[in-house]
Amino acid sequence: MGLLKGGINEIIATTSHNAAPIGIHYRDGKATMILFGGSHTAANIERDGWVVANIVHDPVLYVKTAFEDLTDDAFVEEPVGNRTMYRLAGADAWIAFSAAVEKKTGEAIVVALTPEREIIENAVCYPVNRGFNSIIDxxxxxxxxxxxPTPKLRHLIDYHSDIVKKCGGKKELAALSLLEGYIGQH
Ligand SMILES: Cc1cc2nc3c(=O)[nH]c(=O)nc-3n(C[C@H](O)[C@H](O)[C@H](O)COP(=O)(O)O)c2cc1C
Structure with a gap:
C-alpha cells in the first residue's frame, strides 16, 4: 500500500453520503479500523462493505465531520469495480477499500480493509505545523x-487549544473556534 504509513493514519472516512475522521491502523501490511459506539460510519460499512479513506489537510473539515454532516456537494461519486463509492470533493488523495467486519464486541467493531484503488488528486506538501496537529488532538x-465531559478531557482540550493559538494559521484558528462552538467554552 503506497499512501498509508505504518501506525495510525488519521484520515476522513467516507461512506454513503457520510464523512467522519477515523484512524486506520496499518501494521505489518494489514489495514484495519476500530469503530466505536454505533456511528453512521460503522452502520454504513456493515451494510455496504466499502469505505474510502480521504487524505486531506483542512483542519476545519476534521472538526466539522467529527460533529456534523456535510452537504451532498461535498461528495464525489467514484465507480470502483462494480460499486459506486463516495469520496470527498476536497481530498488531496483517496483510497477506496472493500471493508469486512472481522470482530464485533458490545462496544466496537474491527473492520479489515482491502485496498481497491488509490488516487492522488493533488501532489501537495505541508510543512509540519503544531497548530494543525493539535487541532486533530x-x-x-x-x-x-x-x-x-471530565475535567481531564477538558484539560487536554485546553492544552491543545493553546498550541493551536500559538502555532496555527488562519484555518487552524477557524477550526478551533468551530470546535469551541461544538463543546462550549469554559
Ligand atoms: C482524528 C480523529 C480520529 C478518530 N478516530 C476514530 C476511530 O478510529 N474510531 C471511531 O469509532 N471514532 C473515531 N473518531 C470519532 C468519530 O469521528 C466521531 O465519533 C464521529 O462523530 C463519527 O461520525 P459518524 O456517526 O458520522 O460516523 C475520531 C475522531 C477524530 C477527530
Whole structure:
C-alpha cells in the first residue's frame, strides 16, 4: 500500500453520503479500523462493505465531520469495480477499500480493509505545523468530551487549544473556534 504509513493514519472516512475522521491502523501490511459506539460510519460499512479513506489537510473539515454532516456537494461519486463509492470533493488523495467486519464486541467493531484503488488528486506538501496537529488532538478529545465531559478531557482540550493559538494559521484558528462552538467554552 503506497499512501498509508505504518501506525495510525488519521484520515476522513467516507461512506454513503457520510464523512467522519477515523484512524486506520496499518501494521505489518494489514489495514484495519476500530469503530466505536454505533456511528453512521460503522452502520454504513456493515451494510455496504466499502469505505474510502480521504487524505486531506483542512483542519476545519476534521472538526466539522467529527460533529456534523456535510452537504451532498461535498461528495464525489467514484465507480470502483462494480460499486459506486463516495469520496470527498476536497481530498488531496483517496483510497477506496472493500471493508469486512472481522470482530464485533458490545462496544466496537474491527473492520479489515482491502485496498481497491488509490488516487492522488493533488501532489501537495505541508510543512509540519503544531497548530494543525493539535487541532486533530483537540478534536479527538472533544468527541470523547461530548459523551463524557471530565475535567481531564477538558484539560487536554485546553492544552491543545493553546498550541493551536500559538502555532496555527488562519484555518487552524477557524477550526478551533468551530470546535469551541461544538463543546462550549469554559
Ligand atoms: C482524528 C480523529 C480520529 C478518530 N478516530 C476514530 C476511530 O478510529 N474510531 C471511531 O469509532 N471514532 C473515531 N473518531 C470519532 C468519530 O469521528 C466521531 O465519533 C464521529 O462523530 C463519527 O461520525 P459518524 O456517526 O458520522 O460516523 C475520531 C475522531 C477524530 C477527530
Amino acid at each position: 483537540a478534536t479527538v478529545h472533544a468527541t470523547r468530551y461530548r459523551a463524557n
